[in-house]
Amino acid sequence: MGYHESLTEGRNAVLEAFRSGKTVDRLFVLDGCQDGPVKTILREAKKQDTMVQYVKKERLDQLSETKNHQGVIAYCAACEYAEVSDILENAKKKGEAPFIVLLDGIEDPHNLGAIIRTANQAGAHGVIIPKRRAVGLTATVARTSAGAVNYTPVAKVTNLVTVMEDLKKEGMWFVCADMDGEEMYSLNLKGPIGLVIGNEGEGVSRLVKEHCDMVASIPMKGDIDSLNASVAMGVLAYEIVRQRRF
Numbered sequence: 596m597g598y599h600e601s602l603t604e605g606r607n608a609v610l611e612a613f614r615s616g617k618t619v620d621r622l623f624v625l626d627g628c629q630d631g632p633v634k635t636i637l638r639e640a641k642k643q644d645t646m647v648q649y650v651k652k653e654r655l656d657q658l659s660e661t662k663n664h665q666g667v668i669a670y671c672a673a674c675e676y677a678e679v680s681d682i683l684e685n686a687k688k689k690g691e692a693p694f695i696v697l698l699d700g701i702e703d704p705h706n707l708g709a710i711i712r713t714a715n716q717a718g719a720h721g722v723i724i725p726k727r728r729a730v731g732l733t734a735t736v737a738r739t740s741a742g743a744v745n746y747t748p749v750a751k752v753t754n755l756v757t758v759m760e761d762l763k764k765e766g767m768w769f770v771c772a773d774m775d776g777e778e779m780y781s782l783n784l785k786g787p788i789g790l791v792i793g794n795e796g797e798g799v800s801r802l803v804k805e806h807c808d809m810v811a812s813i814p815m816k817g818d819i820d821s822l823n824a825s826v827a828m829g830v831l832a833y834e835i836v837r838q839r840r841f
Contacts, residue, residue, distance in 0.1 A: 601671040604664040606632045613639035618672040618751075620731040622647045625655060625666035636667055644726055644753055645669075673734045677748030679758060682721030683765065685748060689720070692787040693767060694835060697723045699755060699803045700794035701824060704730045708739020709825035710792070715743035717832040719790075722749045723758060728794075759806045762789060769807040771799045772827050774820065776810030784811075784835045792828045 603612045603619075612619055613636065622640050624633060626649040640647050655664050686693040696714045701707050707730050714722050730736065731751065737744045752758050759769055770784060771791035791807055793799030804810065813822060813830050822830070 601673075602658070602660055603669040603671060604659055604661050604667070606636065606665045606667055609667045609669045610636050610639065612669055612671055613643060613645075618676055618731075619643060619645045619669045620672050620733070621645065621670040623650050623655060623658060623668040623670075624648070626651055628666045633666060646726065670733075672732045673737045674732045674744045674749075676732065676751045677721065679721075679723060679750045679752065679762075681748050682723070682750060686720040686787075691718075691720070692785075692839075693762075693765075693789075694719045694787075694839075695721055695723060695762070695767070695789045696828065696832070697755060697759070697769075697789050697791045698725070698729065699771075699791060699799050700725060700727075700729045700797075701792070702728070702730055703795060703824075704733050704735040705739050706795065706823065706825045708736040708741075708744075710828050711736070711740040711747055711749065712743045713825065713829045713832055715740075715747040717829075717836050719747065719832065721747060723755070724749060724751055725755050726751055726753055755803055756806050759789065759803070763806075768809070770809040770811050770831070771804055771807040772813065772831055773799055773804065773810045774812050774815075776812040778814055779811040779831060779834050780814075782809050782811055784809075784838045788835060790828065790831055790835060792824055792831075795824050 603609050622645050658668050682695055683693055696719050711722055767787045767789050769789040769791055
């Protein structure tokens with residue numbers, strides 16, 4: 596199955612992409628460009644909370660396929676995003692307690708793709724990612740997920756903490772992966788649960804960690820002190836699967 600992150604170039608085309616309701620993951624704008632049409636595009640980007648990067652002309656020329664970018668290039672998502680309510684609905688339809696994976700700033704598209712693939716296999720009802728400082732549903736992510744992006748809903752949110760607070764009101768518990776946590780085998784991970792995985796380098800941010808009910812560590816027997824983010828997610832997800840069986 597071919598996934599194309601559509602590259603949209605030129606002022607009219609980019610404006611049209613925003614107005615037609617396409618999800619624009621990223622907008623590249625020529626640094627210092629402040630005329631009317633560009634301001635209109637930036638207004639639309641602000642409404643959608645799209646990440647905007649101001650770059651030099653060389654960078655735009657390098658990204659451009661048409662060689663006629665007029666100072667603006669937009670990257671549209673390869674797949675459609677879901678809403679958090681769709682994820683809860685997915686659990687309800689299956690008659691299961693919600694199991695949701697929340698990612699606090701995964702930047703590597705291969706990691707995100709692998710996580711969505713594992714989430715699908717482990718029976719998670721959806722994945723939640725933040726808009727800022729994180730990779731979105733790019734073509735690489737879609738390919739690495741081996742098609743799982745078509746079945747596992749992915750929601751993109753402005754603020755993870757706010758979403759966690761809302762989900763707690765629905766009765767969800769949150770566990771995050773961190774080396775200084777309790778060994779995962781001694782935790783009760785049954786019931787409606789959100790599994791939080793942090794950024795590849797920095798781990799889970801302080802604020803998100805403070806909103807977690809449990810901190811789980813994976814027993815490490817090796818000579819290095821960490822696992823790849825997508826592997827850590829897989830190990831914890833299957834401990835949740837194991838506990839849910841009984």
